[in-house]
Amino acid sequence: MTTRIIVFFLLFSTVFNFHLAGAETNDMERIRTLIVGAATKAESIGCRNIDILADNYKGMRSSPKFSELQDLEADLVHFWREALANMGRLAHSDMEKALLLYSCGGLSSKDYIDLLQESLVLVKNGDLDREIFYDIQTPFNETSDAWAVLIKNPENPAVREIIKSSKKIFHDMPERISSYDRILSGKSFRELEKFETGMRDEVVLNSNPTLDTRNSTTVVQEVFPERDETIKKRWVKLPMIIGVFVGLIGAGIWFLKRRE
Structure with a gap:
């Protein structure tokens, strides 16, 4: 009896593992198809190398013509680890590798840090161009949790x-070294916080109807100094207009009575 149970368990485990392997193969085949389709379209609009691709990726990812990128971004949220593990099979050129990694911008901050760590290994092993690695250090998806993840987590x-x-990889590029030093010191994070605070204040100022009316009036007058005077002139002219209108009505009635 015990032997039968063990045999049944092993059989079930084997079938289950085959099923998982088949599902993973299908997922990887779909990702490969999406990458090839996106790369073909990118090349058709003049993206002949990764520099041009990086300059145009933001526009491409939001374009209906590049539905492959949108599907790729959605899939890679779930399968990015498997995709990186199968990089050699999924992406055969720098263009395809870039498309694969650029499309991972929708990950969580934690997953994106993991992605960068694994990509770093690929660079060190000579399997990934260092410029692609540099490009993905700031995700192209600016609304994702992972945007500016390095700057926001200097500790x-x-x-x-x-x-x-990265400083060692780009040792021959002083500007990037300086940028990395600002991140390590926390200076970049403080600058980003200051910028985001200013942007939030501006949005609140322009959209919150419950703001103190004295402050909001002052702001309106500073932005549109002629607006308040225009309103005052309209109110001054209104009684004059009403008086003229009443006078014309009275004259009309008098004229009709005379004709009778």
Whole structure:
């Protein structure tokens, strides 16, 4: 009896593993198809290398003509680890590798840091162009949780390791070294916080109807100094207009009575 149970368990486990392997193969085949389709369309509009692709990716990802990118971004949220593990099979050129990694911008901050760590290994092993690695350090999806993830987490040990390794990779590019130093020191994060605070204040100021009317009036007058005077002139002219209108009505009635 015990032997039968063990045999049944092993059989079930084998079938289940085959099923999982088949499902993963289908997922990877779909991702490969999406990458090839996106790369073909990108090349058709003049994206002949990764520099041009990086300059145009934001516009491409929001265009209905590039539905492959939208599907790819949706799929990679769930399958990015498998995709990176199968990079050699899924992406055969730098263009295809870039499309694969650029499309991972919708990950969570934690997953994106993991993605950068794994991409760093690919760079060190010579399997990924360092420029693609540099491009993905700031995700192209600016509304995602992972946007500016390195700048926002300067004290995170994994982030610091990524930045320090990046300094070695781009040792021949002083401007990038300086940028990495600002991230490590937290200066970039403070500058980003200041910028985002200013943007939030501006949005609130322009959209909140419950703001103190004295403050909001002052702002309106500063932005549109002629607006208040125009309103005053309209109110001054209104009684004059009403008087003229009443006078014309009276004259009309008098004229009709005379004809009778």
